[in-house]
Amino acid sequence: MTWRWYWGDLHSHCSISYGHGTVNQALARARQQLDFCSITGHAFWPDMPTDRSVYAEIIDYHTVGFARLARNWDKLLARQAAATEPGKFIALPSYEWHSLQYGDHNVYAAGPDLKLVDAPDLPALREQAKQQGAIVIPHHIGYAAGYRGIDWQHFRAEASPFVEIYSLHGCSESEAAPYSMLHDMGPRDAGSTAEAGWDLGHRFGVIGSTDHHSAYPGSHGDGRLGVIASALTRDAIWEALLAQRVCAATGDRIDARLFVNDAGIGATIQAPGPRPIKVQVRGTDALDRVELLKNGRVLRHWWPDGNESATVSNRHRLRLTWGRGRKHRPVRWDCQLSLSEGAITEVESCFSGPPVVAPVTQIGDAEVADDSVVDAHLGRALMVALLAEIPMADAFRVAVLGLTHDHVWNNLQELQASGRGTLVAAADPHPPLLDQVQQLHGCPVYSDLEALLEREHFDAVYVFADNATGARLAELAASRG
Numbered sequence: 001m002t003w004r005w006y007w008g009d010l011h012s013h014c015s016i017s018y019g020h021g022t023v024n025q026a027l028a029r030a031r032q033q034l035d036f037c038s039i040t041g042h043a044f045w046p047d048m049p050t051d052r053s054v055y056a057e058i059i060d061y062h063t064v065g066f067a068r069l070a071r072n073w074d075k076l077l078a079r080q081a082a083a084t085e086p087g088k089f090i091a092l093p094s095y096e097w098h099s100l101q102y103g104d105h106n107v108y109a110a111g112p113d114l115k116l117v118d119a120p121d122l123p124a125l126r127e128q129a130k131q132q133g134a135i136v137i138p139h140h141i142g143y144a145a146g147y148r149g150i151d152w153q154h155f156r157a158e159a160s161p162f163v164e165i166y167s168l169h170g171c172s173e174s175e176a177a178p179y180s181m182l183h184d185m186g187p188r189d190a191g192s193t194a195e196a197g198w199d200l201g202h203r204f205g206v207i208g209s210t211d212h213h214s215a216y217p218g219s220h221g222d223g224r225l226g227v228i229a230s231a232l233t234r235d236a237i238w239e240a241l242l243a244q245r246v247c248a249a250t251g252d253r254i255d256a257r258l259f260v261n262d263a264g265i266g267a268t269i270q271a272p273g274p275r276p277i278k279v280q281v282r283g284t285d286a287l288d289r290v291e292l293l294k295n296g297r298v299l300r301h302w303w304p305d306g307n308e309s310a311t312v313s314n315r316h317r318l319r320l321t322w323g324r325g326r327k328h329r330p331v332r333w334d335c336q337l338s339l340s341e342g343a344i345t346e347v348e349s350c351f352s353g354p355p356v357v358a359p360v361t362q363i364g365d366a367e368v369a370d371d372s373v374v375d376a377h378l379g380r381a382l383m384v385a386l387l388a389e390i391p392m393a394d395a396f397r398v399a400v401l402g403l404t405h406d407h408v409w410n411n412l413q414e415l416q417a418s419g420r421g422t423l424v425a426a427a428d429p430h431p432p433l434l435d436q437v438q439q440l441h442g443c444p445v446y447s448d449l450e451a452l453l454e455r456e457h458f459d460a461v462y463v464f465a466d467n468a469t470g471a472r473l474a475e476l477a478a479s480r481g
C-alpha cells in the first residue's frame, strides 16, 4: 500500500449562501488543482446579534444567505456527489455554524449525505454531528474567545480531531506566527492560538483551508490541507482525517514527514525510553528552513544548503505568471510554453481567486453567475510553477596558482557552489596555505608551481599570487595552452 499526501481545501464558499460564483465553478476550479474539497454553505448563527440599529446589514446578508443554502442544500449535496470520482477527485459535504461564544465551526461528513441541522450551542452541535458520523471543526481560531475565535475550555478532540489554523483570515498557529489576522474581526489573541490549546493539554491536528468566498477552492496562498492517505477515495480520505494524518499549508505541496519511534503524524504512542525522531521534507522549491518543534519551542532547525543543491541538481522551479485582463471581465488565455533545452517534468498550477471575504464586493454577481466561465479568472494574474530538468554544461577543471591573495578562498567557495567547475589542483610555496586548501577542497597540492603545470590537466587557472608573481604565472599558464 502506498501512503502519500493528497491535497485539498475543506472550507470554501460561493453563492450557494452569501459568497460569489457558482457551485459548478467552484467544483471545476477545485478539480484543476486539488485532490479533494468541500464546498461549504453558511448555515446557522444561533447567537447572531439582534440590534438592527448597529448590525442590520450583517443580520440581513446572513439571514438571506442561510435561507438560500437551506433551499439549495439537496442540490449542493447532489453536485458534490456527482463531481466525486474515486481515484481522481473527492468532494465532501459541509456547512458552517457561526458562534460568538464558541467560535465558528464547520460540520463535515464523509458524505455523500449530511443533514443540515442547527444547534443552540456547541455541545448540542457535537451531539447532532455524532449521530450522523460527522465531525465539528473550529476555524479562524486565533480571534478572541467571545468574538468568534476558539474558547479552548469547550474544545473536545473526539468531535474535533483537527482545527483550521490557516486561511484567508490569517494564521492562528501561535502568537508570533507570520500572517496576522484580517482584523475585521479583531487581532490575534494569544489565548486562542493552536499553541495555547496544546499548552492546555488538548491533542489535535492542524489544517489549512482557504475560507474563500468567491468559488475558488484551493486558491493558492490562501490555505490548503494535506492528508496522508492510502488512496484517493471517500473512505480513505475520511479515515485519514479522523486519524489526524493532516497538515496545514499556505499553498505549496511540501512533502513533510515526521516519525517518532517509527510512528507517523497523527499517531499516539507510549514511549518511556529513548525516542528517535526522523524528519523528511521535500519541497517543490528550495526550502528556506525546517524547524522541529516540541512543546511550543524549536527543538532543532535545519538550514538546507542552497549551494549543495546547486552542485548536485539540475532541477529548477520556474514560476510563470500572466495577466491581467480587463477588470471585472472574464478573459480567456490561450498560451503555449516550451523549453528549448531541457524538459518540463512537472507542472503545478497556483491559481488563485480574488481574496474577498465580505459578501459585498466590486465583482458583480451577474458576471460570475455564468457557469461556463471557469478558466477565465476575472482579470487576475495566473501562475503555474514548473519543475524542469535543464542539462548542465560539463564542469570546468580549474587549477589555482598562488594562494597568498585573500580573495582566493571566496572564489574557490563560489566555484564549488556554482557547480560549474571543479578544483583539480593548487600550487603555492607556503605550506600552511597548502594545508588549508587541502582541508577545504581535498585536491592535490604542489609547492612548486611549475610541477603543477607539468602534471595536471585543466581547462582554466585562477591566479592568486602576489601581483608581481601573478603576472609571471599568468604568462606561464598561457604558454601551456
Ligand SMILES: [Zn+2]
Binding pocket: 011, 013, 040, 096, 211
Ligand atoms: Zn467560512
